[in-house]
Amino acid sequence: MSKRRISITDTTLRDGDHAMAHQFTVDHIRRIARGLDEAGVPVIEVSHGDGLSGSSIQYGFSLEPEERYIEAAAEAIERGRLAILLLPGIGTREDLKRAAELGAKIARIATHCTEADISEQHIKAAKDLGLDVHTFLMMAHMVEPEKLAEQAKLMESYGADCIYVVDSAGAMITSQARERVRALREALADSVEVGFHAHNNLCLSVANSVAAIEEGATRIDGSTCGLGAGAGNTPTEALVAVLDKMEIKTGVDLFKLMDVAEEVVLPIMKHIPRIDRASLTIGYAGVYSTFLFHAFRAAEKFKVDPRDILVELGRRKAVGGQEDMIIDVAIELAQRRSQEVAAVPPGGCASN
Amino acid sequence: MALKKTRVAIIGSGNIGADLMYKIRRSHLLELTWMVGIIPDSDGLRKARELGYKTTHRGIEELLEHDDDFTIAFDATTARAHYRHAPLLQEASKIAIDLTPAAVGPYVVPVVNASEHIDKANVNLTTCGGQATTPVVAAIGRVAPVDYAEIVSTVSSRSAGPGTRQNIDEFTETTARGLVELGGAQKGKAIIILNPAEPPIIMRNTVYAKIGKDADQESIKRSIEDMVKAVQEYVPGYRLKAPPIFDDGRVTVLLEVEGAGDYLPRYAGNLDIMTSAAVRVAEEFARRFPQLRDKRKPGDQAGGAER
Numbered sequence: 001m002s003k004r005r006i007s008i009t010d011t012t013l014r015d016g017d018h019a020m021a022h023q024f025t026v027d028h029i030r031r032i033a034r035g036l037d038e039a040g041v042p043v044i045e046v047s048h049g050d051g052l053s054g055s056s057i058q059y060g061f062s063l064e065p066e067e068r069y070i071e072a073a074a075e076a077i078e079r080g081r082l083a084i085l086l087l088p089g090i091g092t093r094e095d096l097k098r099a100a101e102l103g104a105k106i107a108r109i110a111t112h113c114t115e116a117d118i119s120e121q122h123i124k125a126a127k128d129l130g131l132d133v134h135t136f137l138m139m140a141h142m143v144e145p146e147k148l149a150e151q152a153k154l155m156e157s158y159g160a161d162c163i164y165v166v167d168s169a170g171a172m173i174t175s176q177a178r179e180r181v182r183a184l185r186e187a188l189a190d191s192v193e194v195g196f197h198a199h200n201n202l203c204l205s206v207a208n209s210v211a212a213i214e215e216g217a218t219r220i221d222g223s224t225c226g227l228g229a230g231a232g233n234t235p236t237e238a239l240v241a242v243l244d245k246m247e248i249k250t251g252v253d254l255f256k257l258m259d260v261a262e263e264v265v266l267p268i269m270k271h272i273p274r275i276d277r278a279s280l281t282i283g284y285a286g287v288y289s290t291f292l293f294h295a296f297r298a299a300e301k302f303k304v305d306p307r308d309i310l311v312e313l314g315r316r317k318a319v320g321g322q323e324d325m326i327i328d329v330a331i332e333l334a335q336r337r338s339q340e341v342a343a344v345p346p347g348g349c350a351s352n
Numbered sequence: 353m354a355l356k357k358t359r360v361a362i363i364g365s366g367n368i369g370a371d372l373m374y375k376i377r378r379s380h381l382l383e384l385t386w387m388v389g390i391i392p393d394s395d396g397l398r399k400a401r402e403l404g405y406k407t408t409h410r411g412i413e414e415l416l417e418h419d420d421d422f423t424i425a426f427d428a429t430t431a432r433a434h435y436r437h438a439p440l441l442q443e444a445s446k447i448a449i450d451l452t453p454a455a456v457g458p459y460v461v462p463v464v465n466a467s468e469h470i471d472k473a474n475v476n477l478t479t480c481g482g483q484a485t486t487p488v489v490a491a492i493g494r495v496a497p498v499d500y501a502e503i504v505s506t507v508s509s510r511s512a513g514p515g516t517r518q519n520i521d522e523f524t525e526t527t528a529r530g531l532v533e534l535g536g537a538q539k540g541k542a543i544i545i546l547n548p549a550e551p552p553i554i555m556r557n558t559v560y561a562k563i564g565k566d567a568d569q570e571s572i573k574r575s576i577e578d579m580v581k582a583v584q585e586y587v588p589g590y591r592l593k594a595p596p597i598f599d600d601g602r603v604t605v606l607l608e609v610e611g612a613g614d615y616l617p618r619y620a621g622n623l624d625i626m627t628s629a630a631v632r633v634a635e636e637f638a639r640r641f642p643q644l645r646d647k648r649k650p651g652d653q654a655g656g657a658e659r
Contacts, residue, residue, distance in 0.1 A: 056541055057502045057560040057602065089544040092521040114548040115509060117517045301599075317549035324504050324558035328606055331594045 005249045007219045009043040009134075009195075010036050010236050012265060013073065014085050016227035018049035018290050019271050022060045026072045028268055033076040035260035036224070040252045041236070043106060043219075045083040046073040049229065049290060050321065051110065052084055052091035052099060058323050059290075067102060074103025081105040083134070087321065088118045093125040100129040110136035110166070112319045113143050116151040123158040134162040134195060134219065138320050141171040141286055145183035152184045162193035162219050167208065168320055170199030170230050170279075171286040177208040178215050185216035195219035198234045200226055201283025203275055205234035206242055213248065224261040225269060230282045230289025232273030237261045281307045285314030294323045298330035308333055357383035358638035361415055363437060364428030365389030365396030365407075367513065367616055368451055371627045372426055373400060374614035379631060381638040385421040388412060399615075412437050416444055423644045424634050427452060430515055431522075438474055447637055447644075448474040449630050453515070453522045461486045462632040463582045464534050470640050475633060479523050480622035481505035481542060481557065482530040483629050484590070488559045488605050489535030491579035496567035501537035502560045503527065506545045508552030511620035520544060537561065555621035556593070559605040569598050576605060586632040587625050588612065 013029055029046060036044050046069055048054030048062050055062040062069070074082050083106035084099045096107055107126035109119045119135060126133045135155045140148055152163045165180045172180075177196065184194045196212035198205035198221070209220045222236030240252045273279070278296070282289055287310050295313075299306035312329045313322075360382050362369045369387065373396070376384045387400035392409040400407045406421070408414040415425070424447045427434045434454035441448045450456060457474030460466045464486055469475050477483065485503040492498055505527070516523060524542045531540030547553050563572065573596050583590045589610030597604040609621030616623050638644055 053541075056543065057500075057562075058504050058543060058558070088520045089524065089546070092524055094521075112546065112548065115517075115546050117514075118520045118546065120518055121521060316553075317547070319545065319547050319549075321504075321543070321545045322506060322547065324604075324606070325506070325556070327558075327597070327604065328556075328593060331606075 004213075005218075006213055006243060007042050008236060008240065008250050008252055009045055009083060009219060009221045010041045010223065011045045011221050011233060012036070012224045012227050012236070013069075014045040014047045015049060015229055015233050016223050017047070017062075018229035018293070019227050019232065019269070019273050021270060021293065022048060022055065022062045023270065024063060024069065026064055026068050029069045030072040030076045031264050032224070032260065033073040035264045036257075037077045037080050039256035039260055040079065041257070042080045042251060043083050044073065044077055044080050045085060045108065046070055047085040050090055051087040052095035054087070054090055067098065070099055070102040070104060083108050085110060086122060087111070088122050090321065093122060096122065096126055096131075097129060100131055105131060106134060107131045108134045108136060109160075110138050113137040113140045113148055113151060116154040119155060120158045123155065123160055127159045132161050133159060134164060135160040136164045136166045136197065138166045138168045139288065140165045140167060140180055141169055141176060142317070145179045148180050149183040149187035153187055156188050156192050160192065162195050163188065164195035164197050164219070164221070165212065165217075166197040167199055168288050169286045170201030170205070170283040170289055172204070172208060173202070174204060174208050174211045178211045181212045181215040181217050193218045195221065197221040199228065199283070199289045200231040200233065200273070201275065201279050201289065203231075206238055209234050209239055210242060210246070213243075224257070224265045226273050227265060227269060228273060228289070230273065230292050231275045231279035235261075278306050278310065281310045285311045287314045288318065288320045288322075290320065291318075291323065291326060294326045298326045302330040302334040304330055304333045304337065357381060358424060358634070358644045359383050359385050359422045360424040360426065360634060361386035361388060361422040362426045362428060363388045363412055363415065365391070365394045365400065366428065368428040368623060368627060369426070370396035370399055371615040371623060372428060372630060373403070373405070375612075375627050375631045377403070379635060381635045382424075382631065386415055386418065388415045412440060416440060419444060423447060424449060424637060426630055426634070431519070442473050449634055450474060450476045451626055451630055453479070453519060453526060455526065459526075459530055459534060460633055461530070461534055462586060462629050462636070463487050463579065464490045466633050466636050470636050477626055477630055477633070478530045478534075479527045480507070480555070480626050481523065481527045481544060482534070483625045484555070484557045484607060484609050484622070485527070485559050486530050486535045487579050487583050488576055488607065489531050489537055489561060491575045492561045492563060492572055492603060493536035495571045495575045496563045498535070498537040498561045498563060500539045500541075500562040501531045501535055502541040502543070503531065504543045504545065504558045505622070506547055506553065506556050507622045508555070508619050509546045509548035510552045511555070511616070511622055512546050552617070552619040554619045555609040555625075557607040557609065559607065560602055562602045565601040572596065572603060587628045589618070589621055590625065
């Protein structure tokens with residue numbers, strides 16, 4: 001295990017966009033990207049939380065146009081490479097092309113864990129643009145390792161350079177993370193890397209990332225201060241510290257990274273992701289981490305418990321991107337409750 | 353005495369073609385004659401034979417040899433195939449109702465703009481999401497200007513065929529364009545999500561429209577409800593999941609589309625709304641142009657002229 005090299009992708013400026021409610025300023029992007037780059041982070045991801053063209057009513061509008069974010073990051077990054085995220089069905093090849101022109105070097109293309117075949121045109125388009133392609137199989141806890149490996153093989157056949165097991169719900173216990181990474185590692189050609197992206201809803205993000213590395217993952221995502229959806233991502237600075245103690249090289253300067261986290265990122269955070277009853281429910285029920293704020297808003301509007309919404313979404317097997325279903329569920333829960341109240345006869349419970 | 357029906361053919365014997373067949377059987381205005389495929393033992397061709405329709409697995413060429421048998425052709429193949437079929441059909445003075453993403457002709461949504469295009473030789477059914485959501489955007493737009501419309505269509509993974517999967521950008525781009533060109537919004541955005549849950553989920557759509565804080569909510573609500581009723585005339589399973597929600601200068605409309613369960617299962621409302629709309633458009637052609645009902649060519653009024 002020792003002396004191996006792991007490549008870190010920092011997603012503070014993409015997954016962290018959820019926790020910032022899409023309110024990063026161009027200056028935030030510039031300063032954080034520069035700090036990460038100076039600390040030696042090799043890949044820095046910048047996009048709306050839901051990928052290119054994610055700025056919408058459904059997911060939330062970004063403060064600034066995405067071109068300005070990408071441009072600012074591309075200018076700030078000197079040593080590392082700029083990555084963007086794209087979800088087929090939300091963003092298009094046109095968006096990819098524009099991002100490449102603005103300086104993106106890596107396209108991260110994400111689909112739900114059973115829908116890899118919708119990424120073919122985007123993976124090929126990204127390769128044609130000369131980008132490296134890292135793909136995401138999101139909500140990977142929802143399928144068995146064998147099925148996940150089949151989907152990874154599809155992405156491999158389209159030309160992906162690295163395929164990530166993505167625990168979007170932060171729902172995996174360590175053995176589940178391990179089995180999935182192992183299944184991909186065994187199924188894919190040696191030339192294709194395996195990556196792991198965690199959420200900390202069950203407080204397992206660093207542990208699961210380490211397990212993923214032990215099973216052959218060579219790219220790991222993190223986020224400074226854990227800034228990300230749900231209870232946040234794997235804190236990049238903690239991950240780098242652990243890997244350093246394991247004698248695994250990342251090329252990242254731990255103290256510089258800690259300083260970026262504490263001095264640049266922490267002061268601008270609007271919300272400190274943490275394991276509270278809502279984010280823990282997300283991990284426990286296996287729900288897309290990004291649903292957190294949306295569930296809070298719907299719960300407030302329709303006067304229901306956000307946990308009930310989240311559990312019901314898990315029961316209905318909602319997938320990433322279905323933020324509109326949160327409204328459906330909240331309305332139904334509110335209706336159900338008012339019916340229950342109405343069903344109680346006058347004088348009801350107390351007199352019986 | 354019953355009116356003489358307009359004779360139609362289906363090109364493409366896959367899921368969509370087979371579902372069209374069952375819907376045309378119920379039409380009082382259309383009479384199916386041919387089902388055209390390319391795979392001899394496809395389920396669609398087999399069912400068509402069982403029901404007594406003429407079939408061929410030799411594609412459009414054989415159909416075109418039977419000029420008297422049809423005046424309208426539904427194309428339920430692929431965009432690539434339709435690019436080839438479109439000029440052949442036009443040359444034969446046939447009307448093409450295109451269910452592929454080829455979009456050789458203008459986009460039509462029955463309750464929104466079909467009547468404007470019943471003089472074209474080739475019309476396109478846009479996307480399932482477009483069929484489901486454009487009517488609602490238009491309904492809002494006829495009461496209050498829509499600055500921005502955004503739609504999210506969620507369909508079951510099982511109902512999304514390889515055509516959709518390999519061309520998902522065409523869905524988002526075409527649907528977004530339709531919200532502007534047909535729905536009348538200033539700007540449009542479309543999102544599609546595939547959900548693999550079992551049992552499969554019924555197609556659902558969310559329409560968001562920015563209408564300004566002073567818009568007349570009661571009129572918008574009534575207009576949407578009227579429009580939903582109009583769509584229900586040809587898609588009975590089209591319905592509001594909840595009353596429109598007004599909030600922060602915008603309206604949110606939650607829609608569900610359950611299919612009729614003809615050839616395709618009920619959850620596949622996304623496919624049902626396409627075939628239902630196609631039949632509806634063909635019926636408008638038939639109603640408008642009585643000459644389509646006999647063996648004469650569509651003639652100058654209906655055929656030939658592509659604008």
